[in-house]
Amino acid sequence: MIQLYNTLTKKKEPFKPLKDGVAGLYTCGPTVYDLAHIGNFRAYVFEDLLHRYLEYSGFKVLRVMNITDVDDKTIKGSQAEGKSLTEYTDRYISAFIEDMEQLRLKKPDYLPRATEHIPEMVSIIKKLLEKGYAYRKDDSIYFSISKFPSYGKLASIDLSEIKPGVRVDVDEYEKEDVRDFALWKEEKENVFWDTELGRGRPGWHIECSAMSMKYLGESFDIHTGGVDNIFPHHENEIAQSEAATGKKFVNYWLHCSHLLVNNEKMSKSKGNFHTLRDLLNKGHNPIAIRYLLLSTHYRDPLNFTDKSLVQAENTVKNYNAFYQAMDFCKTEKEDNSIRPAIEKARKVFTEGLNEDLNISLALSGIFNLIKTANIALTDGAIGVKEAADIKSFLEEIDSVLAILDTEKTELTEEERNLITERGSARKDKNFKKADEIRDKLKAKKIILEDTPYGTRWKRT
RNA sequence: GGCCUGGUAGCCAAGUGGGAAGGCAGCGGUCUGCAAAACCGUUAUGCGCCGGUUCAAAUCCGGCCCAGGCCUCCA
Structure with a gap:
């Protein structure tokens, strides 16, 4: 209720x-x-x-x-x-x-x-x-x-x-x-x-x-x-x-309640007046702005600062990185902690929001799930099936939060080849070449991460 | 002046009587060719201040301080 x-x-x-x-x-x-x-x-x-x-x-x-x-x-x-x-x-x-x-x-x-x-x-x-x-x-x-x-x-x-x-x-x-x-x-x-x-x-x-x-x-x-x-x-x-x-x-x-800017009411005369477009033109991510506005309880005053926007940006980035990382869980291993952790997260999420939209409590449930999953992930203990369960849970609650980057950006043929090429270079201990390729992909906004289970990529 | 919010770690923030959630940032470590990510450890004997009630208070009561809102067609 x-x-x-x-x-x-x-x-x-x-x-x-x-x-x-x-x-x-x-x-x-x-x-x-x-x-x-x-x-x-x-x-x-x-x-x-x-x-x-x-x-x-x-x-x-x-x-x-x-x-x-x-x-x-x-x-x-x-x-x-x-x-x-x-x-x-x-x-x-x-x-x-x-x-x-x-x-x-x-x-x-x-x-x-x-x-x-x-x-x-x-x-x-x-x-x-x-x-x-x-x-x-x-x-x-x-x-x-x-x-x-x-x-x-x-x-x-x-x-x-x-x-x-x-x-x-x-x-x-x-x-x-x-x-x-x-x-x-x-x-x-x-x-x-x-x-x-x-x-x-x-x-x-x-x-x-x-x-x-x-x-x-x-x-x-x-x-x-x-x-x-x-x-x-x-x-x-x-x-x-x-x-x-x-x-x-x-x-x-x-x-x-109102939004404050640096602890002051927003007003044109104070010059602390931001339109969404101003912020986007400065390169800020609209989803981070959404998250920032969303993540404080609606009846509390919200103090908007550059620092809080950076924090929101980092949170959204980490959240999406976790979501994307689920695509790289390829083992058949199972970890028994995952399913109950998902149930717990869903419970805390709904209990929080049921209580006059207590978003902080709701979110804490999600972050605790991520923590549990990351621990399992470190042990290589999240298999294909569990990763899919986690993904679908995050997609489920994203019907409420809408902060997930769900678009499937596949790699091009060329990008895939570069990653393979870098893999060989690393094997041959040709790190100079490997790093060059990594930088090249970074310029194309693809970040590579070498995990014990292979190289993983994500777009920024 | 009247009415109404809020003040919890470096920052954001949950928590209405009995273990101070969570996020961001920092520091030390593990892993790595180097990174990145992740993990481990660490960061409030204290919740604006002063009193009071209680076996027990961030939480209840009284007073005060600070910030913000409404009281003129601002979300």
């Missing part, structure tokens, strides 16, 4: 979906006004782990990730470049999808764009107006939080504690109560939809309610995002959705 920490109840709860065997998952996606940075990707990697582990555990996952393609920043950006909103956001949407692929993030079943769901938003807003939860002011429409008594529950905010006086109305719209939020904004900036509500554009929060309920139903299982979304975004989503439907909106709210 998977336990998940629920922000709504402030405790871990066993995960029970509304529909047996199916998990409805809504994960807040990007606002496409710029390239996503690694802080954003921390959230997406966490969501990917959740998605993959639910599937590993036997659930069918139905997942939605929204694309916010209309808001102040996208409008401003597109107008600054003299482009249409679509033209402007398309570029960042494709960049985002490419980045997701680099990090091996599973594609959600639906990636809906806000601009393609205006009618659904209008319909919710109409309902809120009818029920008296919303009001018009000029040509904008606001949600009245005073009508929704449980407002503040998710974020544990006591409304009387919010000091309206210090707030500036950044949107320059008039509201009855400054704490109310916009459902619909009157026409400005020449970006508008002509609807039954009048000309205008949707507020931010309403899109998530509209798109999640469209694809997952009025009530669904899990909603995730970064901690900074708790208030006001998710609080507002709950208010408007539940007010409109009269039903419980979401059962489990999961939030991941």
